[in-house]
Amino acid sequence: MKKIGVALLGLGTVGGGTYRILRKNHELFRKNEGLDINVLHVIERNMKRVEELGVDPAIVSENIDDVVNNPDISIVCEFFGGIEPAKTFLIRSLEAGKSIVTANKELFSKHWPELEAAAKRGKAGLYFEASCVGGVPVIRTICEGMQANTVLSIKGIVNGTTNYILSAMSKEGTSYADALKKAQELGYAEANPSADVDGFDATYKLSILSTLAYHKKVPVERIYREGISGVSTKDIAIGGSLGYTLKLLAISKNRNGKIEARVHPAFIKNEHPLASVSGSFNAVHMVGDSVGDIMMYGRGAGDLPTGSAIVSDIVYCAKQTKHAYLPFKNDGSSRDCDFITDFESKYYIRLTAVDKCGTLGKISTVFGKNRVGITTVLQKDTVGENGTTDIIFVTHDTFESAVRKALKEISSLEGVKSVDAVIRVED
Amino acid sequence: MKKIGVALLGLGTVGGGTYRILRKNHELFRKNEGLDINVLHVIERNMKRVEELGVDPAIVSENIDDVVNNPDISIVCEFFGGIEPAKTFLIRSLEAGKSIVTANKELFSKHWPELEAAAKRGKAGLYFEASCVGGVPVIRTICEGMQANTVLSIKGIVNGTTNYILSAMSKEGTSYADALKKAQELGYAEANPSADVDGFDATYKLSILSTLAYHKKVPVERIYREGISGVSTKDIAIGGSLGYTLKLLAISKNRNGKIEARVHPAFIKNEHPLASVSGSFNAVHMVGDSVGDIMMYGRGAGDLPTGSAIVSDIVYCAKQTKHAYLPFKNDGSSRDCDFITDFESKYYIRLTAVDKCGTLGKISTVFGKNRVGITTVLQKDTVGENGTTDIIFVTHDTFESAVRKALKEISSLEGVKSVDAVIRVED
Numbered sequence: 001m002k003k004i005g006v007a008l009l010g011l012g013t014v015g016g017g018t019y020r021i022l023r024k025n026h027e028l029f030r031k032n033e034g035l036d037i038n039v040l041h042v043i044e045r046n047m048k049r050v051e052e053l054g055v056d057p058a059i060v061s062e063n064i065d066d067v068v069n070n071p072d073i074s075i076v077c078e079f080f081g082g083i084e085p086a087k088t089f090l091i092r093s094l095e096a097g098k099s100i101v102t103a104n105k106e107l108f109s110k111h112w113p114e115l116e117a118a119a120k121r122g123k124a125g126l127y128f129e130a131s132c133v134g135g136v137p138v139i140r141t142i143c144e145g146m147q148a149n150t151v152l153s154i155k156g157i158v159n160g161t162t163n164y165i166l167s168a169m170s171k172e173g174t175s176y177a178d179a180l181k182k183a184q185e186l187g188y189a190e191a192n193p194s195a196d197v198d199g200f201d202a203t204y205k206l207s208i209l210s211t212l213a214y215h216k217k218v219p220v221e222r223i224y225r226e227g228i229s230g231v232s233t234k235d236i237a238i239g240g241s242l243g244y245t246l247k248l249l250a251i252s253k254n255r256n257g258k259i260e261a262r263v264h265p266a267f268i269k270n271e272h273p274l275a276s277v278s279g280s281f282n283a284v285h286m287v288g289d290s291v292g293d294i295m296m297y298g299r300g301a302g303d304l305p306t307g308s309a310i311v312s313d314i315v316y317c318a319k320q321t322k323h324a325y326l327p328f329k330n331d332g333s334s335r336d337c338d339f340i341t342d343f344e345s346k347y348y349i350r351l352t353a354v355d356k357c358g359t360l361g362k363i364s365t366v367f368g369k370n371r372v373g374i375t376t377v378l379q380k381d382t383v384g385e386n387g388t389t390d391i392i393f394v395t396h397d398t399f400e401s402a403v404r405k406a407l408k409e410i411s412s413l414e415g416v417k418s419v420d421a422v423i424r425v426e427d
Numbered sequence: 428m429k430k431i432g433v434a435l436l437g438l439g440t441v442g443g444g445t446y447r448i449l450r451k452n453h454e455l456f457r458k459n460e461g462l463d464i465n466v467l468h469v470i471e472r473n474m475k476r477v478e479e480l481g482v483d484p485a486i487v488s489e490n491i492d493d494v495v496n497n498p499d500i501s502i503v504c505e506f507f508g509g510i511e512p513a514k515t516f517l518i519r520s521l522e523a524g525k526s527i528v529t530a531n532k533e534l535f536s537k538h539w540p541e542l543e544a545a546a547k548r549g550k551a552g553l554y555f556e557a558s559c560v561g562g563v564p565v566i567r568t569i570c571e572g573m574q575a576n577t578v579l580s581i582k583g584i585v586n587g588t589t590n591y592i593l594s595a596m597s598k599e600g601t602s603y604a605d606a607l608k609k610a611q612e613l614g615y616a617e618a619n620p621s622a623d624v625d626g627f628d629a630t631y632k633l634s635i636l637s638t639l640a641y642h643k644k645v646p647v648e649r650i651y652r653e654g655i656s657g658v659s660t661k662d663i664a665i666g667g668s669l670g671y672t673l674k675l676l677a678i679s680k681n682r683n684g685k686i687e688a689r690v691h692p693a694f695i696k697n698e699h700p701l702a703s704v705s706g707s708f709n710a711v712h713m714v715g716d717s718v719g720d721i722m723m724y725g726r727g728a729g730d731l732p733t734g735s736a737i738v739s740d741i742v743y744c745a746k747q748t749k750h751a752y753l754p755f756k757n758d759g760s761s762r763d764c765d766f767i768t769d770f771e772s773k774y775y776i777r778l779t780a781v782d783k784c785g786t787l788g789k790i791s792t793v794f795g796k797n798r799v800g801i802t803t804v805l806q807k808d809t810v811g812e813n814g815t816t817d818i819i820f821v822t823h824d825t826f827e828s829a830v831r832k833a834l835k836e837i838s839s840l841e842g843v844k845s846v847d848a849v850i851r852v853e854d
Contacts, residue, residue, distance in 0.1 A: 021575050021717050032642055033574060129572070135718030137572025144571060145556070145564025147460060148448050148738035215459055273724060276703050281720075290448050290735035291562030291725060293708075297700055298721035308717035311575035321748045 017303030576715025
């Protein structure tokens, strides 16, 4: 039986979940996988947590040397999150020939090439299934299940916090502020929620998934990002009446080798399989040129779901005889790497205008002049203060630059008070 | 670069799709996977098809010896379907040390142990991702993504033909006969549709998925099977008014090590992620004790989707240094393998009864006596011929045996004309 020594760096939520799964399933792995997996060292300073989880204090320290210099440890799992000290500890582990397993999407998306270089030096492996969509093996699917495909697009709901907030706003008509507050009370959102609600977390995951799917480095800083803090219950309700659900989507597309990547709130049709992914669930929808549409769905966070992916990587890593690396075709910064920044999409636009004959005609003329085709116009018959009314437009597929240009012109038209919402609509 | 010689047995729909994917992506596999994959031999007698696909006639024959004796062929892909000659050809290939890749769920579910024995003799591998849910890597997910879990349940929509028929009946109110006829016209159903509509195909797939998920052989003949030919548009509509969608589900559950497995029409709540899987799409929903709920969704059939899974297996197989076999814990026939046959489920029951005071009371008394708890009673106010009316019951979780016993008694009650429908309801 193959003996596998594991080190855990941190015993937080996911670290603790991983420890519990490894302990509970020790016999299962011997029986089903032929692996005798044991935790040989833990880096953690919170001894109360150590006791709570029943970890033998004799294998706990705060010194990474205890991991790097232990020849019986072959796999190092990191749960610190953030860049340092995770990066230094993992690079030292890799250079010592130890493979690493992590859920650290920020570190991985920002420093992948350095980690990969260290892995090559140490002939060790990089495993990060847990970094995207918790326990759902979406990375395994891309790498081991879609080899026959040129991936054409990825659309994901990859952040549970924002999906919980948008679901609450949609189902209960709660305001953004109230939904955020409730998410914080339930522990779904951090005290400082920026990483989630401003879309940073989603860009990390989209960077990782897109890089694997397109075999091209798609760096975080090349991903357009827009969070959900500007989203109003009003637009969610109007979109709902038009058959749309609002989601924070992480989208990337391979347009004949040119990559576009963006994270922003978007309306999708209620019939789209992503529309029914609600609450803290996550899902990734992909299109491959052979397989067509596929989607994977599950819990995107939590101690045991994410621990499940960490432990899956431990088992997977333990069975590899040769670790694979991604052949980066670019570093994302060079000129020969094409990124699209003028996105083509449909748009939902809400204006406040004076309810007066001729205003709609003037607006439509400007859209037409800028080659922005309109599929839907909705004018609410309720007239507000100062005789103003809402006018909603949904466009055909059009370039972002054309919409921006048209809206600039429209906002200076007589009778147009303000452009209140511009939300992309995805098929 | 590693050279991989492939043989294709049959150039039908999936065989042709596989050939086209391999030819189109030859450079992709060299670049992304470091594999030089070439089709070295094809077994096919239809030379018109050979020409249509542009296969070099020099590598086509009808003689399996041309494959078995070719030392440059390491992977044999089978597309005949059915048991023979597929079984003989594949066993000969395995014994000659060639790994096999197949979508043949009938062969695999019925003769897995023999194929595995031949694979061990030849030190070759068995790959059958394409046998379940077309291009969606559900087998890879179970084997390489859920190792940290004891799988608790599988619920799948694994047959596109029946899902197309039920979706049409549900959305358009079409009768079963008309929906079947349309499916046949569109090529979704065979002239003899029994393998699909009677649920055989789904039992093959459920056998394979359950065997992998529970690490216990779940043989086809131990799976309860009920097709969709008895389903009426009326019950679909009534179920719809109660918030349910009807699907042909392949269900297996691991109840503390005892396995239950069944294929039958079932109502599921509209909010369940499987409910929105419509038309020819397939999906598999699983629950693991660590990961919780996960679902995978995509096209269950077709030349390119299934070819995508075949080619994924070719690439995957080519990278293995040691082939894995499933450690069968039983052969499915021995006494120590526990199967549950008295299922616990909720039930939808429709009766025709005389619209007379007291009938409902008598029926309810019999249910109560048999410990069948009722959550919903629906009596339609339309009275039909002879003063009869429909009464619909939905039960709490109850044993099948209790329902059957109660219904036997109820059907002989005065005032009860007939028991018209008994449909299981899954959470």
